[in-house]
Amino acid sequence: MIQIKLNFALSLSILLFLFMISIKSYGYAEIHYTFWGYSLINRHAPEVILDAPWRVESGEPIPILCVVKDADRFPINLERITAKCKTEDGKIYTFNIPLESQSLNIAEHYWYKLDYIELPYKYAGKLQITLEAEFTRKGRRKIIISDNLSGLSHSPFSTFVSSDSLPSIDGWFYGDSHYHSDMTQDQVEFGAPVDVAVKMGKSIGLSWFAVTDHSYDLDIAIGQYFKRDPNHTRWQNIQDEIREANQKYLDFAVLPAEEVSCGNCRNHNVHLLAFNVPDFIPGSGDGVKNGLLYKKPDLTIQEVLKLIKDKGGFAYSAHPEIGNGFMGTLLLNRGHWHYKDLILEGSSGMQFWNGEFNPKFDHSRKTWINLLLEGRRTYLLGGNDAHGDFNRCRNVKYPNTILKENENHIFGKVRTFAKCENGISVSGVFDALKKGKTIVTNGPISILQVQNDNGKMVDVGGEISGRDFNLIIDSASSDEFGRIEKIDLYKGDLVNQTENIEKTFSPVRSDTNKHNFVHKIVYDNPCYVRLEAFSSANGRQYKCFSNPIWLL
Template sequence: MAYNPVTEGYIIDAPWRIDSSVQTIPILAIANDPLNADIHNIYVLDHNNGDNVVASTNWANKQVITANNKPFFYLFNLNKDLFVGNPISVKIKFDLESYLDNEEGPIYIYKSSTDLPTLSNWYVGDTHYHTNYSRNLVEYGAPIRDTKEGARALGLDWITITDHSFDLKAEEWPLLKAESSQYTDTSFVFIPGEEVSTNEYIGDKYRHYLALGINNYIDGIEIDPGFPFAGHTPPDTVNLVKSYGGSGYIAHPYLGHTVIDDPFRQPWKDAEYNLDFTGLQFWNYETVNGDDYEFNAGYEKWKSLLKDGRHVYVSGGSDAHGDFNTNLGKVRTYVYTEQFNQQGILTALKNGNSFMTNGPFVTFKIDNAILGQTVSKPSGSNPTLNIQWASTPEFGAVNKIEIWRNNATAITLNLNSLSGTNSWTDSTPVTSETYYRLVAYASGDYRAYTNPIWVKPNQGGGLDDGDSSSSSGGGGGGGSSGSDTKKPAKSEKKSILPSISVPSLPTIGAGDEAIDSGSGEPINSVVPDDSAKGITALLIYNLKKVGWPAALAMFAAIAAIAFAFQKLQVTGYKPRAK
């Protein structure tokens, strides 16, 4: 999902849930109207309370909207106690110059009675997210600063930014990295990266590869009127990411399995799974249902790779473009690290010290080995798994945990508790390399999948000498922190924007762009518009992004919208009082 510049001139966005410890709700107002209507004020309405006005921008002068400052973003941070009911129901109203006022919403925000479940030294994030550096003719995301507010409120600790390589320009890469660092602190971490488009030969359909923690920019497929597309081959892409100091996850590997899905995209080919990638990211918002083909196909491919002896990992991410209310954080990845910073999180993702979930928390240890590690034990040993889980009323009690031994379920633990510990000893002696992993199920479709721990038989014991990880002391129950960087408790978090409450409403001074009253920074996107590539390029691009039927419908909609707005200029004109 993404903000759509063609069909959505005005947008309201806010997190789909907020942690219990969070007091303020970030509510994002976005204007990207093709007619550049100036904005006099923006109002926030409590829909559960008869559309009562909760807050307003109270600008002394209108905000002049031009092609150069769109999309226009304004973020409210409002005390949750200003709203009634649960879930909260919010609308916004744009007071526009010369046009009918525009209302957006309602959208709904669930006030959780708890924070997201976790244990010491575990940090939860989203491995696949697009900001407004992913900006093109059919989609764009939210600014990094506003993303931080939305992500923290819903309970995330970190995000890996994976903006499209075909959108991100070489001159913007340093800006993305600088912004990521600017808004990274002891409460939240941004990790800059790319979603790289790759194809095997000129004219080949493309695939996506998440490049995490790279030091250098990787250019993507360029869409030009000359046609066809040209990009890095999958082997080149995987090798580039490694040479640039990063790790790579194959993104939605089975997206494009039908022509209607995307005529210019195809699933990753079987031979390409022999490449030296880090892992797979086949679970995102669009594959949140267990019967989804893309999820099931990706899950089976992962099991096949593990069966073949590959040490590859999985991660979960939303693939959101902004979309706080529908996508961001719906599928999450927990990492174990004693260093809450970019390097600590990247190391955990590189080494599989992680699990993916849309609800419950689950982890385990074998001896001192944590998820993603290999432990050496004497041949013929019977490994013991020490398991720990946690959930909340929001996701329901954990009702069962499957323990997988290699490619089959060894045993299912039937449970009915929000948290607990258990241990299980394998009765089958380990005489060859064997891996174990868990799948935990809570209420409904909430579930979690851990990365494996491998047991390697030898004459001794302990962690395998070739193993690397973010820590050797965590997993089942946390571990000692030493003097490493620690994240403060969520109750210690402070918003980077001021809390707005009635009757003291935010006031913005005169000027041609909105300036936040707390930070003094421009609200508008720093990414310049670069959509003028010609009619041929426009058609090709839209076909590539959304498929033939949607692209044709989109062009028809553009014509209809233009005609409608032309009529609005006459019928919807509203003279303003002098």
């Protein structure tokens, strides 16, 4: 009997270890889920998370966020929220965020407060923001800095106050194509509400973002980890929030979307971004909602793509070549997009720039180029997979065991720049994403247009015919992202299936950080042209990739 118990304990320990190393998370850390009673990060208090944007423009108010989650299980009295701002020259300014009452009782599942602070003068430069919250629970007083999550730095936030707006060109608008709201809530992570993301986005310099909550969370009852909700209340709630935001903020667009778990050619779970689909698409294969033994995809990629097309939407593969490793495949049946998946009819392209420091970026870039050289109209999309995460990521490294911090998936760091000729709108951004009228950047911008010998002009994502072409390049950067060091113009020969640099432009220094070039090409074979631009500032390199234009 003792041996049986020891064997069971050993088996349980092995299973727990395998489970821990198999799940990746990106969002605010969920600490209250326990695996068979085991957790080293669980605390008898709600998650209290403070946040601020990673950049703002000089002279603009700075939004400060406080999120309290699971206070329905662990009620608290919030006494104060304080922001202490330290400038590069050592000046310190302290702000108290006003609360609805002196000792605010919070007993809700998800509570948040967003307010603004303003520096007394038009400061520009690095700003260190120390956010403190003081609360009591069962008579015990607690003061936290940044959050109350165990094992993290609790260090001040770093916000860059820029003297310039993000580099701009008329008719183009910045956004984030991959964001998770508070309707993404599960065993390891949760996000922040739509209204919060709009306010943070506006401060950062964005004009739109897409709400891409997990399919395996959207059919779960609110406040639950596993209980199914046949009414899809989370899905309905997020549609209402998106609708309300678009009615409230006329200078901002919030896109309805979904991150769908579906089956690849090997029947492994992968993720797909479904845009502009009016109905919920089921996908629970890798959500561990039915136990580790039930992990088969609900639908295949092909089935989901057909459903999206029938509903009038469009799709991109989400972080297509980032899997969860061997254990993720074994326990969650997770995989990645293979060639057979990427060429399926109905996919607009690849969202392979997923966060600033993507380890698979170079490999995915090569995959994208190979697809282009085969003549496929595969567009590039960029996003961050942020779940809140407006300044730093605080998420689960190993479930129930260790938390971590990083800056890999910060909202708005990787930006998709979309052309909307008639101004910002949901329909305008959808049209740009669907047709590839976009570039992706984490710093400078470089816009490509082509004019043929008849005077016709076309933007990225389009095609044009003729014999002689003028390639018109408009580029811009700022002191924040540094001078543009080079712009590589690539030409992909669709007959010989080779891509080479047609020309490299090295801009001279400019007070405005804006540059214009014209390059002539004489038609020989069907081809495409695209741009890659690079800048650097403070020891960091920034880059910009354009979608192609096809010369036929």
